[in-house]
Amino acid sequence: MELCIENLTKQFKDKRAVDHASLTITPGVWGLLGANGAGKTTLMRMAAGLMTPTEGTVKYDGVPIDVLGKGYRDIFGYLPQEFGFYPEFTVYDYLDYVAALKGLSRKDAKGKIDRLLETFSLADVRRKKITKLSGGMKRRVGIAQALLNDPEVLILDEPTSGLDPGERVRFRNLLSEFAADRIVLISTHIVSDVEYIASRNAVMKEGRIIAQGTTDELLWEMEGKVWSALIEERDLHRYEQKVRVVSIRNEERGAVSIRYLADAPAVPDSRPKEPRLEDLYLWLFPQEHTGGKEGA
Numbered sequence: 001m002e003l004c005i006e007n008l009t010k011q012f013k014d015k016r017a018v019d020h021a022s023l024t025i026t027p028g029v030w031g032l033l034g035a036n037g038a039g040k041t042t043l044m045r046m047a048a049g050l051m052t053p054t055e056g057t058v059k060y061d062g063v064p065i066d067v068l069g070k071g072y073r074d075i076f077g078y079l080p081q082e083f084g085f086y087p088e089f090t091v092y093d094y095l096d097y098v099a100a101l102k103g104l105s106r107k108d109a110k111g112k113i114d115r116l117l118e119t120f121s122l123a124d125v126r127r128k129k130i131t132k133l134s135g136g137m138k139r140r141v142g143i144a145q146a147l148l149n150d151p152e153v154l155i156l157d158e159p160t161s162g163l164d165p166g167e168r169v170r171f172r173n174l175l176s177e178f179a180a181d182r183i184v185l186i187s188t189h190i191v192s193d194v195e196y197i198a199s200r201n202a203v204m205k206e207g208r209i210i211a212q213g214t215t216d217e218l219l220w221e222m223e224g225k226v227w228s229a230l231i232e233e234r235d236l237h238r239y240e241q242k243v244r245v246v247s248i249r250n251e252e253r254g255a256v257s258i259r260y261l262a263d264a265p266a267v268p269d270s271r272p273k274e275p276r277l278e279d280l281y282l283w284l285f286p287q288e289h290t291g292g293k294e295g296a
């Protein structure tokens, strides 16, 4: 089982959203990381067969997906980033409708919907109109509809946005189980989600895949670049000009402990830290860097 993205390019008038991207996606969860506008959604839409590439092909087990046609649609599930619901549908009716579109028999649909409602803690709201649900619940309905046909290839664009921490953990566990013998590609801005779920990752920047590998392989690149140090709060601004501070924690007596990224220690008494995927992300996408007040 293999989804092969070969030299994929999408040109929108004067904007090249995806630029000769190649990636071979094998069973397991793959995280697709990248800043806003990196081209993730465009790549995913082409991989889902919903957008025609300007150049390049997507092949499933060696066969181009446009040749597979309906055969491909039958084995994939897709959760778009902007998920449009039919406002008048209840949760159950909506899932029933999608099941019919996906060609499930009524009997199979009922069993499957009941199981998914349980899995995503939606059983209590099955008769509620989707418009009346919270953002996190809507997201869960979106994920449930993508799973209705038990897809071999599951493509999820920002599935965890709007989920609370408990939902996020349940979702991760479910996905890890589900992905044992399937292909799952997820894009997310929540780097820690990818770190926990994904067995492999691909990083996109300006339409290109600039790195790929297991989390450990990617983190190799950050070895020797992540440091922590204790500084006086009044020196913080000065250091922020010098190094990329990724988190700050207030300590006692006007001291702050900082975690920062640099090729070599740049603050006295710095200690090396174990790199995390978020460090790599902030290294590759410095414009995303917030210097958030979290554990240093």
Ligand SMILES: Nc1ncnc2c1ncn2[C@@H]1O[C@H](COP(=O)(O)OP(=O)(O)OP(=O)(O)O)[C@@H](O)[C@H]1O
Residues within 6 Å of the ligand: 012, 015, 016, 017, 034, 035, 036, 037, 038, 039, 040, 041, 042, 043, 081
């Ligand atoms: N239909 C379109 N017409 C013109 N430009 C587009 C179109 N769709 C996307 N783009 C541009 O292509 C680039 C990549 O967009 P895309 O939505 O794929 O990025 P993304 O990585 O998914 O970003 P985000 O995380 O913000 O969703 C952006 O600069 C976007 O403005």
